[in-house]
Amino acid sequence: MDFKSSEQPARTTGPRSEDALPETAAAAVKVVIVGGFGVGKTTLVGSVSEIRPLTTEETMTQAGVGIDDTSGIDGKTSTTVAMDFGRISINEELVLYLFGTPGQERFWFLWRGLFEGALGAVVLVDTRRLEVSFDVIGRLEERSVPFVVAVNSFPDAPEYPMEELRGALDLPESVPIVPCDARQRSSSRNVLVTLMRYLQGLAMAQEAS
Amino acid sequence: MSHPGGGDWEEASPERLYVITGGRSSTSAPVELDLVTLIVARSRPKPGMQPEHAAIIELCQSPLSVAEVSAYTGLPVSVVTVLLGDLLADNRVVARAPVPPARLPDRALIEAVIDGLQKL
Ligand SMILES: Nc1nc2c(ncn2[C@@H]2O[C@H](COP(=O)(O)OP(=O)(O)OP(=O)(O)O)[C@@H](O)[C@H]2O)c(=O)[nH]1
Ligand SMILES: [Mg+2]
Numbered sequence A: 001m002d003f004k005s006s007e008q009p010a011r012t013t014g015p016r017s018e019d020a021l022p023e024t025a026a027a028a029v030k031v032v033i034v035g036g037f038g039v040g041k042t043t044l045v046g047s048v049s050e051i052r053p054l055t056t057e058e059t060m061t062q063a064g065v066g067i068d069d070t071s072g073i074d075g076k077t078s079t080t081v082a083m084d085f086g087r088i089s090i091n092e093e094l095v096l097y098l099f100g101t102p103g104q105e106r107f108w109f110l111w112r113g114l115f116e117g118a119l120g121a122v123v124l125v126d127t128r129r130l131e132v133s134f135d136v137i138g139r140l141e142e143r144s145v146p147f148v149v150a151v152n153s154f155p156d157a158p159e160y161p162m163e164e165l166r167g168a169l170d171l172p173e174s175v176p177i178v179p180c181d182a183r184q185r186s187s188s189r190n191v192l193v194t195l196m197r198y199l200q201g202l203a204m205a206q207e208a209s
Numbered sequence B: 001m002s003h004p005g006g007g008d009w010e011e012a013s014p015e016r017l018y019v020i021t022g023g024r025s026s027t028s029a030p031v032e033l034d035l036v037t038l039i040v041a042r043s044r045p046k047p048g049m050q051p052e053h054a055a056i057i058e059l060c061q062s063p064l065s066v067a068e069v070s071a072y073t074g075l076p077v078s079v080v081t082v083l084l085g086d087l088l089a090d091n092r093v094v095a096r097a098p099v100p101p102a103r104l105p106d107r108a109l110i111e112a113v114i115d116g117l118q119k120l
Helices: A041-048 A105-110 A130-142 A162-169 A185-208 B014-021 B051-059 B066-073 B077-089 B107-118
Strands: A027-035 A054-059 A080-089 A094-102 A120-126 A147-152 A177-180 B038-041 B093-096
Touching: A027 A041, A027 A130, A041 A080, A041 A094, A041 A120, A041 A185, A054 B066, A054 B077, A080 B066, A080 B107, A094 A105, A094 B107, A105 A130, A120 A130, A120 A185, A130 A147, A130 A162, A147 A162, A147 A185, A162 A177, A177 A185, A185 B107, B014 B077, B038 B051, B051 B066, B051 B077, B066 B077, B077 B093
Parallel strands: A027 A094, A027 A120, A120 A147, A147 A177
Antiparallel strands: A054 A080, A080 A094, B038 B093
């Protein structure tokens, strides 16, 4: 097999120098923001990220698969799915990455290990389309991924008291549910802190047992 | 969302991705790579390297996650993982593994994250 890759120049545009992580960055953790289309995942990631959100893509037809099958090469059967992410340097050693991913489970497998090893997840809910959230919440529970629910406030969305939403989403008492405006950094940060406090509680309960 | 810098690889076709990886879809990486494994180059790119390998080494002069390498090169994570496997096997980069799942939820870790978020 010939390497023809030198025909095209490699792109070397990297992070801006001020976006480079310090040499001391030793380990990273991740949090997944999951929700339906247009619910504000990218907005939330962007409002707290220290870098401009980046996009990584994956195709449904994996590289190399179906190479002998011309229908696969046409790209007709391949779908590209994008995932946005941002970054927060927690301290000199620790980096937090936030990944925004669509609520439909059929996309999750593309990002092998996305939820595996994640600290937890934020389920972003649009009250105009609660159905999407049922599925997501069910899947996270199955995978034992700890999560909190954030309710994005769109102007034309019906307003429910949080406790009514808890009932509608069939959420256990223990799972925090918070209103949020993903466009505001302080509000988005509050969502993340809510998740962390929840995880802190889980960790303390584990220590105690 | 846009790719920063724009570039030649945005439209990378399945054939082209196949060429870049030499047709391999799994990795020879001695370690399991996560989206947030941090990659650091051990040296500068060497002349004669496959351009994609050289580009990754160039990018990883300071630590960078696998996800960022994918975003900046415009290559899918699956392809980047194969390329990183080569570079790891050749000792050209090192991988700093994420906090292992077995340690989660780790209270000290969570509390460090809370501290960091409060400084935002
Ligand atoms: N009023 C209001 N609008 C918001 C909020 N969050 C996001 N939006 C708007 O909703 C639209 C969609 O937001 P995105 O962040 O792109 O949503 P997304 O979930 O990333 O969308 P997809 O990636 O396409 O699924 C944008 O026009 C945002 O400005 C919010 O909290 N309140
Ligand atoms: Mg988005």
